[in-house]
Amino acid sequence: MANLRDLSKRKAKFVSGHRACAGCGAAICARQIMLACPENIVVGLATGCLEVFSTLFPYTSWNCPVIHNAFENVAATMSGVERAYKALKKQGRIKKEMKFLAIAGDGGTYDIGLQSLSGMLERGHDILYICYDNEAYSNTGFQRSSATPTCAETTTEPWGKARRGKMVNRKDLTEIVAAHRIPYVAQTAVGFHTDLMTKVEKALKIRGPKFINILSPCVLGWGVKPSDTIKVGRLAVESKFWPLYEIENGVYKINHLPAKKVPLKEFFQLQQRFSHLLEPENKDLLKRWEEGIERNWQNLLKKVKCS
Amino acid sequence: MSKDLKNLIVKTGNEAIALAMKQINPDVVAAYPITPATEIMQIFSQYVADGEVTTEFIPVESEHSAMSACVGAAACGARTMTATSSQGLALMYEVLNIASGLRLPIVMAVANRALSAPINIHGDQSDTMGVRDCGWIQLYSETVQEVYDNFITAVKIAEACFLPVMVTMDGFILTHCLEPFKMEETKKIRQFLGQPKSLYSLLNQKITVGAIDFQDYYFEHKRQEAEAMKEAKGIIQRVDKDFQKNFGRRYDLFEQYQLADAEIVIIVAGSTAGIVKEVIDDLRRKDKKVGLLKIRVFRPWPYNELRKVLKEKKVIAVLDKADSYNSFSGPIGSEIRTALYNNCRAKIVNYIYGLGGRDITFDDISFVFNDLFKIIQYNKQTFEIKYLGVR
Numbered sequence: 297m298a299n300l301r302d303l304s305k306r307k308a309k310f311v312s313g314h315r316a317c318a319g320c321g322a323a324i325c326a327r328q329i330m331l332a333c334p335e336n337i338v339v340g341l342a343t344g345c346l347e348v349f350s351t352l353f354p355y356t357s358w359n360c361p362v363i364h365n366a367f368e369n370v371a372a373t374m375s376g377v378e379r380a381y382k383a384l385k386k387q388g389r390i391k392k393e394m395k396f397l398a399i400a401g402d403g404g405t406y407d408i409g410l411q412s413l414s415g416m417l418e419r420g421h422d423i424l425y426i427c428y429d430n431e432a433y434s435n436t437g438f439q440r441s442s443a444t445p446t447c448a449e450t451t452t453e454p455w456g457k458a459r460r461g462k463m464v465n466r467k468d469l470t471e472i473v474a475a476h477r478i479p480y481v482a483q484t485a486v487g488f489h490t491d492l493m494t495k496v497e498k499a500l501k502i503r504g505p506k507f508i509n510i511l512s513p514c515v516l517g518w519g520v521k522p523s524d525t526i527k528v529g530r531l532a533v534e535s536k537f538w539p540l541y542e543i544e545n546g547v548y549k550i551n552h553l554p555a556k557k558v559p560l561k562e563f564f565q566l567q568q569r570f571s572h573l574l575e576p577e578n579k580d581l582l583k584r585w586e587e588g589i590e591r592n593w594q595n596l597l598k599k600v601k602c603s
Numbered sequence: 604m605s606k607d608l609k610n611l612i613v614k615t616g617n618e619a620i621a622l623a624m625k626q627i628n629p630d631v632v633a634a635y636p637i638t639p640a641t642e643i644m645q646i647f648s649q650y651v652a653d654g655e656v657t658t659e660f661i662p663v664e665s666e667h668s669a670m671s672a673c674v675g676a677a678a679c680g681a682r683t684m685t686a687t688s689s690q691g692l693a694l695m696y697e698v699l700n701i702a703s704g705l706r707l708p709i710v711m712a713v714a715n716r717a718l719s720a721p722i723n724i725h726g727d728q729s730d731t732m733g734v735r736d737c738g739w740i741q742l743y744s745e746t747v748q749e750v751y752d753n754f755i756t757a758v759k760i761a762e763a764c765f766l767p768v769m770v771t772m773d774g775f776i777l778t779h780c781l782e783p784f785k786m787e788e789t790k791k792i793r794q795f796l797g798q799p800k801s802l803y804s805l806l807n808q809k810i811t812v813g814a815i816d817f818q819d820y821y822f823e824h825k826r827q828e829a830e831a832m833k834e835a836k837g838i839i840q841r842v843d844k845d846f847q848k849n850f851g852r853r854y855d856l857f858e859q860y861q862l863a864d865a866e867i868v869i870i871v872a873g874s875t876a877g878i879v880k881e882v883i884d885d886l887r888r889k890d891k892k893v894g895l896l897k898i899r900v901f902r903p904w905p906y907n908e909l910r911k912v913l914k915e916k917k918v919i920a921v922l923d924k925a926d927s928y929n930s931f932s933g934p935i936g937s938e939i940r941t942a943l944y945n946n947c948r949a950k951i952v953n954y955i956y957g958l959g960g961r962d963i964t965f966d967d968i969s970f971v972f973n974d975l976f977k978i979i980q981y982n983k984q985t986f987e988i989k990y991l992g993v994r
Contacts, residue, residue, distance in 0.1 A: 338805050340675070341813075353820050356811040363805055364813035365674050365701055372668035376633060376675025376683070379659040381806055383630040383681055386657060390806055412671070415664030 303493075306331050307359070314357040315349040319522025321486045321512035321529065322346045322401070325428045328489050329399070330360070332496035336392050338381075340374040342400030342409060343367035345435045345514075346428065368408035371416035371425060374398040378421045395500050396422060402429040402443035406469050417476040417505045424499045424506040427469070430514035438517035442467040445537075446588075447573045447581050450517075455572040460581065473507045474543050482542035484551075485511040487529030491540055491551055511538040519568020531563040536593045541600075548600040560586050612786050616744075616777035619751040619784060620686065620712045620770075621646035625656055626789040627758060627796065629710075630681035633661035633672035638724045639774040640688040640714035666691035670698035670709075677707035678812050680801035682758065684709070688774060689716035692730045696737070699767075703738030704828060705812060708761035708768075708801075711739075712754060715873070715924070716774040717959045725960020726774030728873065732925040732934040738828055740768040740835055741902040743872040745858075747782035752852055753899075755792055759842045762800045764835045773874040773924075775960065787850055795849050836903045856905040858897040859912060861887060865894025867975045868913065868949075870939060871922040872898035875956075875963050879922075882968040893972060898935060906942035916949040918975045918984075922991070924957045932988055950984040956991035967992050 298306070309330040316323035322345050330339075341347040341364040350357040351364060365373040374396055384390040398416075400409055405427040413425060432450050433439040440450040440462055449461045474481045480502050484492045492510060499506040511532050513525045520528050532538040533552060537560060540552040561582065564570040573581055614622065620643050624632070634644040644662075651660045659676075663669045669685050677683040687695065692713055702709050713731050717723040731741060742757060744750040750772045757768040772778055803810050816824055839856065847853035858876070861883050862868065869879050876897040886893045896912065913919065923933025932940065936953030943949065954971060957963050971991065978984050 348815055351811050351814040353814040353816045356814060358811055359809060361805040361809055362811045363675060363678050364811075364815075365671055366697055369668060369671035369698065372663060372671035373675040375661055375663070375668070376631060376672030376677075377679055377805060378675075379633075379661050379672070380631050380676035380679035380681035380683070383657070383659040383676075384679070384806065386659075387630075394806065411664060412668050415668055418664075419661070 303331055309333060309337070309358065309360045310350070311357050311359055313355065315352060316345070317515055317522070319515040319525040320345070321430060321514060321525055322428045323349070324486050324525065325492070325510050325512050326350065326399070328492050329397070329426060329496050332493040333397065333500065334395055336394045338363070338377055338394060338396050340364070340370045340377065340398040342370035342398075342404030344401040344404055346399060346401065348435060367404055369412050370398045370400050370404060371409060371412040371423070374423050375416050375419065375421050378423055396424070398423055398425045400427055401434070402427060402431060403433045403441050406443045406467050407441050414476065417473065417478050417507070420504055422503055422505070424496070424508070426496070426508045426510060428510050428512040430512045430517060431466070432514070432517050434514040434517045438514070443469065447585065448569045449572065450569070460578065461572065470509045476505070477546070478505045478507065479503070480506040480542070480544055482508045483511070483538065484508060484540055485529045485533050485538055486513060487526045488533065488540060488552065495542065517569065519571070520566050524566055528563065528566050531558060531566065534558040535560045535563040536589050537563055539593065539596055541596060546603055548596070548603045550596065550600055560589055610785050611783040613781050613783050614747060615779050615781055616747050616750045616772045617642035617714070617779065618646060619747050620754055621650070622786060623751050623754045624684060625650045626792045627682070627755070628656045628793075629658050629684045630799070631659050631661065631673070631676035631683045632685060633663050633669045633676070634685050635663050635666045635669045635687070635691060637666065637688045637691040639716060639726070639778045640686045640691070640712065642778070643686040643712055666694045667698060670695040670702060673709045674698060674702050674705065674707060677702070677709050678705065678804070679806045680799060680804035682799040684711065686712040686714070688714040689718055689730045692734060693718060696734060699734055699737040699739060701813070702767045704824070706765040706828070706831065708765055710754070710757045710761050711767065711769045713769050713771045714774045714778045715771050723959040724774070726776055727958045727960065728771070728924040729926070729958070731769065731771045735902060735934060738766065738832065739902060740764065740766055740839070741900070742768065742770050743898055743901060744770065744772050744777065745874055745876045745897060746784070747777060748784035748852070749854065750777055751784055751786070752846065752850070752854070755795070756842050756846050758796050759845070760835070760839055763838045763842065764831055765802070766831055766835060771873070776874045791849060795846070832903045836900070836905060839900055854899050856900045856908055858899060860895040860897065862894035862896055862912060864892055866892040866917040867972065867979070868894050868896055868916050868919045869922060869968070869971060870896045870898065870919060870935065872901060872935060873924060875922060875924070878963060878965060879968050882965055882972065886972060891972075901935070904938055904942065909939070909942050910946045913943060913949065914947050916947065918978050919949045919951045920971050920975055921951065921953045922971070923953060923955050926955050926958065930988070950978055952978070952984060952989065954989045954991045961992055963992060
């Protein structure tokens with residue numbers, strides 16, 4: 297991947313002037329993703345924060361062709377775009393080489409768009425699908441999604457006397473996607489721009505369906521300071537809450553080994569949504585969390601070894 | 604139907620649509636199986652497998668994705684088609700509005716089928732009537748010939764209006780019954796349609812399609828869509844004349860059968876028109892002044908043209924193969940009453956018939972005409988919906 301000086305000279309395809317919150321993880325994702333993309337690319341957006349804050353008519357932050365259809369169907373929409381390109385290319389009505397990218401949040405990917413995504417992966421479209429996972433429905437005011445972690449507070453699963461935030465596990469979407477046996481699946485996070493952009497560049501060079509899941513802090517929903525977005529993204533990885541890894545043709549590889557053991561508490565304590573979890577009377581929950589994270593990490597190591 | 608029997612072939616409505624698709628050779632087709640429309644994509648898939656078309660066929664995982672893929676493909680300037688029915692059309696509802704809102708000329712064949720619950724696979728028009736306000740042009744057909752012709756003209760209409768078009772046919776009655784029809788030469792059809800036209804393409808321009816509009820622009824964009832639908836009427840008539848010039852058949856916005864001097868009129872859309880014509884022929888032999896107005900174009904609604912031809916009529920029965928559940932009238936019934944209000948003194952009665960594929964017989968239509976004769980005789984009418992052929 298290019299160094300920072302070279303990157304700063306690249307023509308931006310996602311430009312400033314949009315309406316994202318200060319410190320928005322999704323906007324950082326979009327800027328870095330697009331810096332890693334080649335010139336001839338068509339982007340599809342699912343309904344969500346990114347689409348809303350970047351395409352407010354008559355303005356657009358996209359210096360490339362973009363289509364937004366609805367919430368749950370960006371994978372199907374881009375399937376149509378990619379096949380239209382194939383059809384026109386075959387007939388000589390278009391000559392240039394083009395790439396296709398779909399971007400959606402976790403609501404549009406883990407939940408309402410899962411069927412459409414699965415269809416796109418199974419049919420083998422030459423599309424890179426990127427999920428910016430902020431672990432809830434941020435656009436509508438931080439309601440729980442199937443990506444929301446256990447014990448986190450959301451506006452539809454708040455902390456109360458009878459319930460302690462989200463009481464079930466989050467869905468492991470990266471593994472669900474991997475089960476489609478596609479050529480490339482990866483996890484990355486805001487705060488690791490080299491890893492993120494290397495993965496986007498690498499994925500776009502591979503033919504067929506590709507998937508990247510990016511942990512993307514939401515300052516309002518997570519309750520973090522706008523200046524802490526990068527820090528909290530890094531801590532998610534260092535605490536093993538969100539490992540950076542990739543699966544290329546079935547082979548697992550961890551892309552970042554945390555140098556020293558960062559306690560989960562350090563990641564949690566920067567975020568309002570976990571404030572109750574850190575109260576002394578909920579020590580049992582925190583312990584369960586720590587055990588779960590360690591178990592997941594060991595499983596990942598096993599997969600790396602076995603694959 | 605063509606009088607030239609030599610050139611006729613015998614096919615079902617589904618086969619005729621698939622054939623028309625093969626002759627048109629669209630760029631992209633995305634579809635999902637559903638009775639009674641499944642056959643269209645089955646037959647077409649064989650054309651794809653045999654290399655008889657160059658179409659990119661996307662066998663999607665739902666009708667919602669079928670229409671979503673069509674939106675993506677059409678936004679690239681590709682000639683795009685699909686086919687569905689009933690629950691499939693209902694599942695598409697969200698994206699139907701997006702297709703028209705983005706002004707994409709997608710063409711869809713719809714095999715009319717009843718909506719659940721109770722689940723039923725047979726023909727009524729609840730599905731297409733349920734999406735009548737989605738901004739799609741709607742063409743209804745009586746025969747397999749009309750299905751075939753409407754489907755070909757739909758492409759030209761869609762690309763001239765920048766609006767999507769659905770061509771409907773009664774499930775099983777048209778989709779699965781064999782009828783003779785005239786198949787046109789592929790070369791002539793391709794000449795008639797020309798290359799697909801698009802103002803913008805995602806593959807050639809840095810455009811943002813599907814941007815978010817708020818109070819400051821949404822209304823203007825929707826107003827333009829309404830204007831496009833208004834102008835569609837003239838375009839449909841122009842394409843119709845062009846079709847006649849090339850293929851010798853013309854359908855206009857609606858068909859008038861023995862209508863000019865008729866005092867008593869039945870209005871219906873779809874295959875039932877054939878039965879009504881037979882009963883009219885019979886009654887005409889007994890010197891009854893009866894006629895038929897068969898709806899072809901339901902969206903846009905040709906209210907002005909309807910007023911002109913229905914102005915002097917005495918009694919009108921509107922037959923609806925769908926209910927609005929408003930306890931007042933079916934969808935076509937409501938639209939006819941609205942169009943004629945203050946412009947026609949005819950007494951109007953509304954019948955709902957054929958739900959879930961219940962047969963409509965000559966006796967049923969004779970029964971309706973007898974009702975209408977009585978209305979004239981006793982100068983009395985009812986505003987209540989009448990349900991035809993129900994126990």
